[in-house]
Every structure is written in C-alpha cells, then in structure tokens.
Amino acid sequence: MKKTLLLSEIFPPVKGGSGRWFWEVYTRIATGNVVVAAGQDDKSDEVDSISPLKTYRLPLSSWSWGLKSLTGLKYYFRALRAVLKVVKQNDIEVIHCGRCLPEGFIGFLISKIKGIPYICYVHGEDVETAATSRELSWIVNKALGGATRLIANSQNTADILLNKWHTDPAKTMVFNPGVDASLFIPAPPSxxxxxxxxxxxxxxxxxxxxxxxxxxxxxxxxxxxxxxxxxxxxxxxxxxxxxxxxxxxxxxxxxxxxxxxxxxxxxxxxxxxxxxxxxxxxxxxxxxxxxxxxxxxxxxxxxxxxxxxxxxxxxxxxxxxxxxxxxxxxxxxxxxxxxxxxxxxxxxxxxxxxxxxxxxxxxxxxxxxxxxxxxxxxxxxxxx
The missing domain is CATH 3.40.50.2000 (Glycogen Phosphorylase B;)
Known part of the structure; x- marks a missing residue:
C-alpha cells in the first residue's frame, strides 16, 4: 500500500458513522503507511494517544464551504496549507478523502498542485445536499471528476453518482460500512x-x-x-x-x-x-x-x-x-x-x-x- 493520507474532518472522538467507518478500516489495514489528517476536538488527545495511526489535527471545520464568500476562501486557503504541510512531511503518495466536500475538493486542489492522486468517499446525503446549490455543485463536480476512485457507501449512493452526477462507472464502486461483530454481540435478557x-x-x-x-x-x-x-x-x-x-x-x-x-x-x-x-x-x-x-x-x-x-x-x-x-x-x-x-x-x-x-x-x-x-x-x- 502506498504512503497514504486519510483526510477527514469526521474522525474519532467526533461522533459519526463515517468517522467510525474510517477508524475501523484504517486501523486494521495500517502497516505504517497510513497517516491521518483529522478535524480538531477537545478530546482528541485521548484517542490519538491509543491510536496506531499517526494523526494530525487540522482546522477542517467551517460553516461555509463555498468559494464566493470570504469565509469559504479563507477556509480553503488555511486548510490547504495545513494539509500540504502534512503531505510534504510524510512523503504522501495518495490521499483518501472522507467526503467529496470539503475534503474531496482539497484533494482536487492538491492533485493540481502536486500531481498526487486521490480517492473520495461518498455517503449519499453529501452529494444530494450539494445538488441544491449551483456553487456547491460546481465544487463537488470538480472533486468527483478528479478522483481516481469513488467509494460509495451503498448501491443507492452509487446510483446517485452514476445517474445524477454522471460519474465514470469504471471508477465508481460500492463498499458498505460495517460493524465489529466481536464487540456487538447478542446477550440474554437481563x-x-x-x-x-x-x-x-x-x-x-x-x-x-x-x-x-x-x-x-x-x-x-x-x-x-x-x-x-x-x-x-x-x-x-x-x-x-x-x-x-x-x-x-x-x-x-x-x-x-x-x-x-x-x-x-x-x-x-x-x-x-x-x-x-x-x-x-x-x-x-x-x-x-x-x-x-x-x-x-x-x-x-x-x-x-x-x-x-x-x-x-x-x-x-x-x-x-x-x-x-x-x-x-x-x-x-x-x-x-x-x-x-x-x-x-x-x-x-x-x-x-x-x-x-x-x-x-x-x-x-x-x-x-x-x-x-x-x-x-x-x-x-x-x-x-
């Protein structure tokens, strides 16, 4: 596996299905070649101290992900600079983006600047919500179009990508989230x-x-x-x-x-x-x-x-x-x-x-x- 950067605002200790998905997958496949750039949280130190993944906490949160507002522009400039620093420090060869927006667009920008390929996870509600805005649709189209792989969390999400966003079928695939069946186990009534x-x-x-x-x-x-x-x-x-x-x-x-x-x-x-x-x-x-x-x-x-x-x-x-x-x-x-x-x-x-x-x-x-x-x-x- 190439030297990989997982870029995701949502990552433990932040609650969320996608963050749990990334934790479960990447802690299992990590062989010293996975680095994480995650969002900031007050309890991050507790998680990072026990994580097998080298994790950087970056300013990945914003109330505006558009490019027309000064807030959005400042956000992408700040986030892009921080991620590029991590990429350089760790000789990153490929980026895995937790969502198409904003992480996927940051991956798109880095691919243009550094020529580093990226893949993008898509969760369904993210692309559906973006479709209601012409500005966000343009950004998402860039993120989807530049990715070497699009990982949909369900066939329903893949169908949205193929039919509404007209993504390339050859690079659009489905990988479902799951569960740790050794932890989530049945128990008798108590x-x-x-x-x-x-x-x-x-x-x-x-x-x-x-x-x-x-x-x-x-x-x-x-x-x-x-x-x-x-x-x-x-x-x-x-x-x-x-x-x-x-x-x-x-x-x-x-x-x-x-x-x-x-x-x-x-x-x-x-x-x-x-x-x-x-x-x-x-x-x-x-x-x-x-x-x-x-x-x-x-x-x-x-x-x-x-x-x-x-x-x-x-x-x-x-x-x-x-x-x-x-x-x-x-x-x-x-x-x-x-x-x-x-x-x-x-x-x-x-x-x-x-x-x-x-x-x-x-x-x-x-x-x-x-x-x-x-x-x-x-x-x-x-x-x-």
Missing part, C-alpha cells in the same frame, strides 16, 4: 441491566441516531398512541442528541407520552451495546427531507449484530443493511400508522423476533463484519 437503563419490564423500541428531521423520531412518537393501544407497556428509548431535541420533547409533552418515551444521552460504549442487546426491536424511522437522505444506516447493522430485528424507513440505502423480510423490514415512515402496525406485529410475536434476530446476526457476520470488509477494501487500495 432484568438487572434493563433496570439500570430505566426499562424494567417494558417492551422497548430503540432508536439510535442524531436528533435531526430525516431520522424520523417525530413520526415514531406520533405512532406511539396506536402502539400503546396494542402494547400498553411500550417504551420508546431514544439515544442521541441534536437540533431537534427541544421539538421532540415538546411533541412528547403535547401527546402526553412522557411515561412512554425515554431520552437517553451520555452513554458509554458498553451501555450503548447493552441498549442494542436488551431492546425488543430496533427502529430507524428515517425519511427523505428535501434532498437529505440516509446514506446507509450503520446503526441498523449494529442492531442486527446484537440479534435484534430491525425496521427502517424507505429512504436512501437503508434497505441494503438488511435481508428484507428475513432480518428486517422497510416501512413508509412518513405514515405513523404503517409504522405502528409493523412495530406491533413484531412486539407481539416472540418467535418471529428471535428468528429474525438470529438471521440478522448471521447476515452481519458473513457480509458486514469489519475484518471481512477491511480485507476487501485493502485489496482495492493495493491496486491504486
């Missing part, structure tokens, strides 16, 4: 753990994800009155934080559902896995909001690894995380009643949940376990 989580003897519906509109927490909350009619002890456990937190709390209050909704945050990794293990069904009620889609849905893979049946919305690449009808279901989550019926059908059928859970675990181990995925992507990198 009243002690459930009590510690505040779940007791409830029938628990779990969602893990940032509190943003496309994740659809509001629609599941709206579905709860119908769920409670059939499952009186139903509890909706929500793990995450984000801009929709206040609105979701207000919705719970308006619907008088305080006893049936539990907002959970500040969980450590062990507690998070316990939530997956002890819930009865995992739901990601995502939907498309404007151009904002769910690129893949790693939380669905994590839940299946813990032998939980999953339900997700019909948006983006979520259907690619599961075996439809065997390990999970896709539902129109813009319709609370349809969501309620599918959830109740699962909660009322212990045998079906157990069967789907075991099938989900097997599915993940065979196709979406990090060692399996890392080997595949390392083989592709060695061709570059």
């Amino acid at each position: 009243q002690e753990v459930r009590s510690q989580l505040g779940w007791e003897s409830k029938s628990v519906i779990l969602t893990v994800g940032r509190l943003q509109e496309r994740k659809g927490h509001d629609k599941l909350i709206e579905a709860l009155p119908s769920i409670i009619e059939r499952i009186p002890n139903a509890l909706y456990a929500i793990i995450g934080d984000g801009e929709r937190k206040s609105a979701l709390h207000a919705l719970v209050k308006d619907l008088n559902l305080a006893e049936h909704v539990l907002f959970m945050s500040e969980l450590n990794d062990e507690q998070m896995i316990q939530c997956y293990q002890q819930c009865d069904v995992f739901v990601l009620p995502n939907r498309t909001v404007g151009s904002d889609i769910e690129g893949f849905g790693m939380v669905l893979v994590e839940a299946q690894a813990c032998e939980r049946p999953v339900i997700a919305g019909d948006s983006g690449g979520t259907s690619e995380t599961m075996l439809l009808g065997e390990t999970g279901f896709i539902v129109d989550c813009t319709q609370p009643q349809a969501l309620a019926e599918k959830i109740c059908d699962l909660l009322e059928n212990d045998t079906l949940r157990e069967m789907m859970g075991k099938a989900g675990r097997n599915h993940v181990q065979q196709t979406l376990d990090w060692p399996v995925l890392s080997e595949k992507i390392a083989t592709e990198f060695n061709k570059l």
